[in-house]
Amino acid sequence: MFNGNEFGFSVALELSVFGLLVLFWVWNSQLVDASLVAENALVYSLIQDGTNVKENVRSWLQQSDAEYNDKLLSCGALIVMELRKQVLEETEFTCSAGIAHNKMLAKLASGLNKPAQQTIVPSDSVKEFLGPWPIKKMKQLGGKLGDSLQSDLGVSTVGDLLQFSEPKLQELYGFNTGTWLWNIVRGVSGEEVQSRILPKSHGSGKTFPGPRALRSFDRVSHWLKQLCEELSERLLADLDQNKRIAHTLTLHVRAYKSSDTDSQKKFPSKSCPLRYGALKIQEDALSLFHAGLREYMGTQGAKCDKHQDYAWAVTGLSISANKIIAVPQVRTKVVVNTLP
Numbered sequence: 001m002f003n004g005n006e007f008g009f010s011v012a013l014e015l016s017v018f019g020l021l022v023l024f025w026v027w028n029s030q031l032v033d034a035s036l037v038a039e040n041a042l043v044y045s046l047i048q049d050g051t052n053v054k055e056n057v058r059s060w061l062q063q064s065d066a067e068y069n070d071k072l073l074s075c076g077a078l079i080v081m082e083l084r085k086q087v088l089e090e091t092e093f094t095c096s097a098g099i100a101h102n103k104m105l106a107k108l109a110s111g112l113n114k115p116a117q118q119t120i121v122p123s124d125s126v127k128e129f130l131g132p133w134p135i136k137k138m139k140q141l142g143g144k145l146g147d148s149l150q151s152d153l154g155v156s157t158v159g160d161l162l163q164f165s166e167p168k169l170q171e172l173y174g175f176n177t178g179t180w181l182w183n184i185v186r187g188v189s190g191e192e193v194q195s196r197i198l199p200k201s202h203g204s205g206k207t208f209p210g211p212r213a214l215r216s217f218d219r220v221s222h223w224l225k226q227l228c229e230e231l232s233e234r235l236l237a238d239l240d241q242n243k244r245i246a247h248t249l250t251l252h253v254r255a256y257k258s259s260d261t262d263s264q265k266k267f268p269s270k271s272c273p274l275r276y277g278a279l280k281i282q283e284d285a286l287s288l289f290h291a292g293l294r295e296y297m298g299t300q301g302a303k304c305d306k307h308q309d310y311a312w313a314v315t316g317l318s319i320s321a322n323k324i325i326a327v328p329q330v331r332t333k334v335v336v337n338t339l340p
Helices: 017-028 034-039 053-062 068-091 103-110 123-130 144-153 166-173 175-184 217-242 278-297
Strands: 041-043 097-099 118-120 202-207 248-257 270-273 312-322
Touching: 068 097, 068 118, 097 103, 103 118, 103 123, 144 166, 166 175, 202 217, 217 278, 217 312, 248 278, 270 278, 278 312
Parallel strands: 041 118, 097 118
Antiparallel strands: 202 312, 248 270, 248 312
């Protein structure tokens, strides 16, 4: 699992059986330079003793009596190393990665040794790895269930929860949740890696806090132009890559009045049919802004000439394209003229 904080994306890696068999042959034939992998990877259980980490990793990778599951991790380390190398070459961005036996462990490991590192969590290190993690930092335990564990059982870390048996957890939290808790603190998770889902909308926005607030139509128009150009690029890329088209343009504005006599009133969001092209999107967005401003300020309050102080200030602008659907495939008939 790649960590998204450095590069801005997450990638899940699924290994085919055939691919693993090939990698096993390559690895066992010693065609892989373990020293190269050791330069780019950390093994969780080998980074705690303060000795030569890279040498320890190299030895771990080359152990002939390794368990089957750890050999799989070694293959994963090689693949992820090559992927990270390609990301750096093609984008000039670094990324971190976690290699473990399930998605949950890999995700946690990916953020452990940033920047630009990959961390392997062997099977026999799972308990040591998870033990110090705060309960509230675990996925699905950040809300009421995590609060209940802390208040009712007096636990603060994953390791603290190991003392409770599965029947006890089932008694307290129900059969399914109790079993899930018992498994999760032992690093057992059946959560599947999901393919990336296409976004349901595209958006672009910017904030203007404090003295940077927009107080004129010219400034609003300037920034709407920038945002619309960015949105247009995303829409065209989606159309080209995914054959999808958006149908609705929506403008969201955060603003306040200089007089502030009605601070509870919010600037209304406005929508209209979306027309493709940066200039058309900008025209429509500006029209939506004027329509929203008239409703927000009243007809007279929205009218200001260039010699007047504006009675409003904009602290946030965002535009979004919604109702994205696949472009219908058009079937055409080819008519052949048989006449002489």
